[in-house]
Amino acid sequence: MPNYGVIDLGSNSIRLVIYEVKDDRRETYTNKDFKSLINDKVMAGLSAYVVDGAFTQAGIDRAVNVLKGHAKRSRYFDCKKLEVFATAVLRNASNCNQAVAEIEERTGLPISLLSAQDEAHLGFVGATCDRSVVHGTLVDIGGGSTELTRIEDDRDFDNVSLGQGSLSSFARYVRAILPADPEMRAIERALRDHLDKLPHPEAYRADTLYGIGGSTRAAAKMLQQATGSATRPKTMTRDDIHAILKWCRIDPDAFAHAALKASAERVHTLVPGCIILHALFDAFGAQRLEICKYGVREGYLIERMLL
DSSP, X not given: OOEEEEEEEXXXXXXXXXXXXXXXXXXXXXXXXXXXXXXXXXXXXXXGGEEXXXXXXXXXXXXXXXXXXXXXXXXXXXXXXXXXXXXXHHHTXXXXXXXXXXXXXXXXXXXXXXXXXXXXXXXXXHHTTTOOOSEEEEEEEOSSOEEEEEEETTEEEEEEEESOOXXXXXXXXXXXXXXXXXXXXXXXXXXXXXXXTSSOGGGGOOSEEEEESHHHHHHHHHHHHHHTOSSOOSEEOHHHHHHHHHHHHHOHHHXXXXXXXXXXXXTTTHHHHHHHHHHHHHHHTOOEEEEOSOOHHHHHIIIIIXX
């Protein structure tokens, strides 16, 4: 069975996943057709290396070092293919082409720069590889952007990207580690401004949101800490998110200790991610959030590497 390597160069983390594929000659794929052998994440925080809209030399150096390490590890798995894709942190940089060219030259790894529509679509492909969705809205809260996709009868429509994610919200609005109440309100206002600019925001109204990405998983881990549950929840409600944010407001010290247990590497982006989720619940009239196991990386594997 062949191995395929995917490196996700994101705004918050750079992650290498090696997949073992049962049969790479199929015409369609589900989650049962592959499994991950390793999932190696480095919290590079590349959004912090964007200054005045440009990706800095220090950011390029950081990306190069992490990518070289991932490439070295991938060689132990004799991958049939190893590919790198990048999202908002490079896509939105004013010096995007220059930064991508230097990273490619120094690592020897070609980079597939995903458009906002590509990222949202591939998130849909991954999220639905283990389920069928009749109607809903897919939400992918990344470090530098938030992707929205309307799903109808297992097809995706109206793929858009909002230029605000959990890490960029933290970098722009938060002075310490946890946001104070005025900073929380500022993050929410900014997200609502992005939503107001959508040509047809009503298209995303749905009872159920489907969440992918690290921010959604971090929120689920925090809810697990709050409830003392032995297992991580697979669904969340608006009230669950509201309770997490309320806890941060009324007892930030206890919240911080719990957040370190839940997701230490995301302690600074956890609350901004929850604020974005809360605003999306309200804007789209949603009743529940289904937390998806698969996302953009699996969508990239299926549609860009296997099909």
